[in-house]
Amino acid sequence: MDLIAFSKALEIGLNLPKIPLEVQEVALQEAHGRILAVDLHAKDPLPKATNSAMDGFGLRLEDLGQTLPIAKTLYAGSPLDTLPPKACAKIMTGALVPDEVDVIVPWEKMQSYNETHATAPLGFKKGANIRYEGENIKVGDLLLSKGTRLKTGHMALLASQGLATLSVFKKLKVGVFSSGDEVVPLGSVAKPHQIYDTNGVVLVAMLQNLGFEATHLGHLPDNLQEQSARLKEALAYDVLISSAGVSVGDKDHFKEALAHLGAKIHYHGVHVKPGKPILCASVGTTRIFGMPGNPLSCVLTFLALVRPVLCKQAGSHTQEPPIKARLKSPLNLKGQRTYLILGQLENGVFTPYKDNAYGAGAIDALSGANAMACLQGGEQEVLVWLLP
Template sequence: MDLISFQEALKIGLNLPQMGLEVQKVPLQEAHGRILAKDFYAKDPLPKATNAAMDGFGFRLEDLGKSMPIGATIYAGNPLAVLAPGTCLKIMTGALVPDGVDVVVPLEQMQEYDDLNATAPLGFKKGANIRYEGENFQAGDLLLKKGTPLKIGDIALLASQGCATLSVYQKLKVGVFSSGDEVVGLGSAAQKHQVYDTNGVVLVAILQHLGFEATHLGHLPDHLKEQTKRLQESLTHDVLISSAGVSVGDKDHFKEALLQMGAKIHYHGVNVKPGKPILCASVADKLIFGMPGNPLSCVATFLALVRPVLCKQAGNNTPEPLIKARLNSPLNVKGQRMHLVLGHLENGVFTPYKDNTYGAGAIDALSRSNGLAYFSGVTEVLVSLLP
């Protein structure tokens, strides 16, 4: 197995040809987490019209400090009123501000007022407590770029523009296998020589969290012909991911099965710990990843090397942010390679779980950690938060 560097593996994955993505229309309330398929431009300015930011009184600057008759009271939803000469206006939050009103003085800051007259103190600057039309953005401004994963704030912004439906990319269809004759499904009674299907369940959960349409396709037996058949039948999915069977053992048939299908192997073996045997391949425009069988290795390498590739393939132009952090103490590791270290990130400081002395089978490390650090022998690390 010829190893390539972590950086090279990631570059290969990110430079794979973009698979064709279908576009669909969805109601705005169902668009959270989806990937925007077209640039979205503002239909209206924000604010749409100049309006009051507070409940109060509208005055001309030169009338501050004077007792002024109240010419009218205006509310949000009222048509635009007129400020008559020699008067002020009582105005509520969101109401349209008439021409001539220079400031809105909040009720609690008024010098005095009753039903007929109002006196505002001096000291307010022009524009105080007024939201001017278009001060946030103008009609025609680019609000959201194609490829944006939509957050709650984006949904609110689009709703404010009257957007009822939205063009988004179809979700990637990802099929997940677990391989190995020792693997048994959850809910059954595993014997001493068996293990529960942790990888399949965890991968599906992560994939669904990332917004993909993920399906557990079951178990791949340690049999070359059967693996080839099952994988070939599953190419209706955009992406296939299988765990275990990617090393060089007698029953590790995954790579050979792919070759019998005519797959192109992009890499097999990365200089990373854990997760060295990870494999990336493609058949036509379908992507296939072979993950290590150990759950820690499987999750770590998926997050580091597979997640960014799938997000890009899904049309997402916003990479998962990596957080710069300091190590709480020096981390001694062996070998010149990328180390993926589980631990806890708090206030910019990363603390490896059990000082990075946990073993490959310590699944508790996943439960007790909130971050995955990328470490290659420096005092600072980059950390991605665990889903």
């Protein structure tokens, strides 16, 4: 197994040819987390029309300091009105502002007012408390670009444009296998020589959390012919992920099974701890990842090396940005390999779980941490990702 640097493995993954993705139309309320397939431009300005930012009184700038009759009351949802000379209008938040109104004075800032007359103090500038048409967005402005993963704020912006449906990429279809004769499904009773299928459950959950269509395809036994046949059947998926069977043991057949399918191996073995035996391959347009069997190694290498690749393959033009943090105390890390370390991130400080004194089988570290740090030996500034 020829190891490559962590940075090189990530570069290879991010530069894989894009999987052809179909486009579908979905209702806006169902689009959270989906990835835009087109650029979207504003068809309406924002604000759509000049309106009041406050409840108060609207008047001309030259009439500040004078007692004026209240000519009318303006409400949100009413058509645009006019303001007679030497008069003011009571106006509510969101109401359209007459062309004659230069300033809106909030009720609590008025010098005095009653049912018929009002006096606004001096000192307000033209445009005070007025939201002008198009001051935030003009017609034709780019709202969101192709490849944007939609968040709540994006949906609010698009709703303000009256968009009922959106063109998004179809969800990436990901098939997940669990490998190893020792693995038994949840709900059964594991014997002393058996383990429960942790990886299958966790991988599917993380994939679904990313917005992918993830399906658990069952168990791959430690048999070369059967693995080859099962993998061949699953090549209709955009991505296949299998855990275990990627090292160099007598029963580690995954790489050989891929060879039977004519797979191109992009890398096998990365200078990273944990997760050294991770494998990345392709058969046609199907991207394939062989993950370490240890649950902790499987999760960390998925987050660090697989997640960013799948997000790009799904059409996203951005990656989840890391958080820059400093270590609570120095770590004695040997060599120049990359380390993936679990811990707690709080106020910009990363504290490794149990001072990084936990083994590869310590699944409790996953539940006891809120973040993963990626660093080389000797570094005190680290990049951190929050755990999903």
